Amino acid sequence: QKEVEQDPGPLSVPEGAIVSLNCTYSNSAFQYFMWYRQYSRKGPELLMYTYSSGNKEDGRFTAQVDKSSKYISLFIRDSQPSDSATYLCAMRQTGANNLFFGTGTRLTVIP
């Protein structure tokens, strides 16, 4: 079983739609949860960063962490064509260097 599972998609939505991206994980020791956006042939860009459980909102983006279910989500409201990219979830334990990534979900927002 992989440490982090993420549906690779691809996911296509019309402009303005609400997008829901999800990851599940198996290691209950994970405490830090991140979402990165990666454009083709570019490095990942940190979008959201959450410590432990709860919700975090930043503009059109909302990150949710449910540690009891080992499930994290990223919601994108009013999606734009510029949101088209691959979204990677990532997580790690306290004090650990290793960051575990999901495989990434390819999102296309159609104008």
Place this chain on the structure above:
Amino acid sequence: GAVVSQHPSWVICKSGTSVKIECRSLDFQATTMFWYRQFPKQSLMLMATSNEGSKATYEQGVEKDKFLINHASLTLSTLTVTSAHPEDSSFYICSARWETGGITNEKLFFGSGTQLSVL
């Protein structure tokens, strides 16, 4: 957010030559940097952890003699692919850990990646 600069963005080299990739944290000091490899449509695979002033820690299956890592200062880590072969062709990405104080505020910022093509 913090800025991590990675150069070059693209490199094409002949088989048997060595290639050096630089990773710099531009506006913060990073005692720890990481090197990843990414194949098309796949996620990032951690190759090694680079620690300033000490030897790098390599992940299982990564040849330390092939992928030389040097972290000589708090803002620079380099990855040298020695005697490159076509199977080394890949997208290499570095990241730097930004520690802003407190264990809840450690974040990883990534460079823009280097596409290596070995002919």
